[in-house]
Each structure stands twice: as C-alpha cells, then as structure tokens.
Amino acid sequence: SRAEECLEIVSLTDQRNSWCRELSRGQTQRLVLAKTLLPSPKVMILDEPASGLDPLSRRELRLSLQAIAREGATVFVSSHILSELAEMCSSLCVMNQGQILASGTATEVRNQLGRAERQITVTVLGPRDKIASWLARQHGVLEVTKSEQHDQRVILRFAGGDHEQAALLSGILEQGVAVKSFEEKGASFEEILVKIAEDNRRQEESPHET
Incomplete structure (x- = not known):
C-alpha cells in the first residue's frame, strides 16, 4: 500500500x-x-x-x-543549520534580512559570499621565525601567528585563491625551508553566517553619518 x-x-x-x-x-x-x-x-x-x-x-x-x-x-x-544543509542539499540559497546573498552548490555559495578566507597551518623542521616573517609579507596573508603548543608550527589567515595558495607553498620551499606539513582548513558555513551577522550588528550599532 x-x-x-x-x-x-x-x-x-x-x-x-x-x-x-x-x-x-x-x-x-x-x-x-x-x-x-x-x-x-x-x-x-x-x-x-x-x-x-x-x-x-x-x-x-x-x-x-x-x-x-x-x-x-x-x-x-x-x-539555520548550514553545515547540515550543505551535506543534504544539492542547491543552497543564503538569505540575510530578506536579501539573497548567494545561491548554488555549497562550493559556489562559499565563493559567492566572498568568504574564501581559510586557515593554513605550516609545520616546518627547524627554526620558524624567518619563514614566519617572510609569510607575513606575502600576498593574501592576513595574519601570521606562531602556535604556542607547537614550536615548529606557523598558522596563517589566508584570503588568496587556489593559485595563490600553490604559489605560497612553492615560495616557502624556495626559501630553503623543510616543510613537514601544509594543512588547509576552510571556514565552516556556521562561521560564515556568524561573520555576516556580526557585520550586520556593527552596521546597526555604528552611528549614521549626517
């Protein structure tokens, strides 16, 4: 039946x-x-x-x-559980205050939102100060921090594209640094949504110019 x-x-x-x-x-x-x-x-x-x-x-x-x-x-x-929607749906649409911000596949939505910022963790063999200083001057690198838990690990906030990321790795190797690992972690959909909400809140709280 x-x-x-x-x-x-x-x-x-x-x-x-x-x-x-x-x-x-x-x-x-x-x-x-x-x-x-x-x-x-x-x-x-x-x-x-x-x-x-x-x-x-x-x-x-x-x-x-x-x-x-x-x-x-x-x-x-x-x-509002965006990570679950990304796993479940073939197509996504993200709205904010009645406006469509992005639509398409999970990857397309992430790119359309302009939140391509990702975290890259570089683990080197040997001293890290010189390569950390070099990384801070590279295109697309927003911030460089040295891990407190691991004295050979450098953590980057990176906003470049895939080609820039590949060039970054090539540049590190050209500096003569022995790289043990080069790991990327993209922002989750929850992090993207929180960032959008925080941006909206700052705009609402900031005084309007006259």
Whole structure:
C-alpha cells in the first residue's frame, strides 16, 4: 500500500504498529513526513525540520529527506543549520534580512559570499621565525601567528585563491625551508553566517553619518 511505501521511505516500517505517543521526537518528525508523502506531492516546503532533534535523529531525518528527493519530489528546507544543509542539499540559497546573498552548490555559495578566507597551518623542521616573517609579507596573508603548543608550527589567515595558495607553498620551499606539513582548513558555513551577522550588528550599532 502507499502507506507502507511512505513508512519505508522514512525508515519507520518497524514502528508501523506503534502508538504515536510511543515514538521519539525524531520518529514523530519522520511520521509527519510520511503522512505528507501519501498524496505523492511534487513539491515539499519544510521549515526548520531538524529543530530540537538530537544528532542521531537529525541524521535519520536527513536520510529520509534525501530518499524523498530520490523519489522525484522537490524539497525546500529552511534552516539555520548550514553545515547540515550543505551535506543534504544539492542547491543552497543564503538569505540575510530578506536579501539573497548567494545561491548554488555549497562550493559556489562559499565563493559567492566572498568568504574564501581559510586557515593554513605550516609545520616546518627547524627554526620558524624567518619563514614566519617572510609569510607575513606575502600576498593574501592576513595574519601570521606562531602556535604556542607547537614550536615548529606557523598558522596563517589566508584570503588568496587556489593559485595563490600553490604559489605560497612553492615560495616557502624556495626559501630553503623543510616543510613537514601544509594543512588547509576552510571556514565552516556556521562561521560564515556568524561573520555576516556580526557585520550586520556593527552596521546597526555604528552611528549614521549626517
């Protein structure tokens, strides 16, 4: 039956004979999805479907939504959990104060927001002071710090592109420095959202020029 198909899509087949009051919050959310699927909708709009769910329930909900999409439905999800949306959705749209800031794949959205800033950790063999000073003068390097926990590690805030990053590594090697590791960490979607919110707050709090 269609009801059985919908329960299978949201992974609730084993709970088919359970009372609603016996279900967890995550299972209840998925039961609502199953009910919504009964008429085989082409479009679904969900507002914060993972709100209040524990990590396991959020994962189960995400898998259910992906299964629904594979069935041919278009699923719109409104959420502030951007990292989860990046894993779940084929296309993202970031809005701020009613304005669309960026849309596309996760990578495209990150690039459109202009938040390509990343952290690069360079671990060298030998003294790091000379290479730290050289790095501070390079294009795209916003800040250089020396790790307090590791006396051979230099941490950069870097805003250049992929070609500039490759050139940076080549330049380090040309300085005659033995590099043990060169690790990149991009900003998470939460960090991007927080930065946008902080920028908005500063603009609202700053006095207007007359």
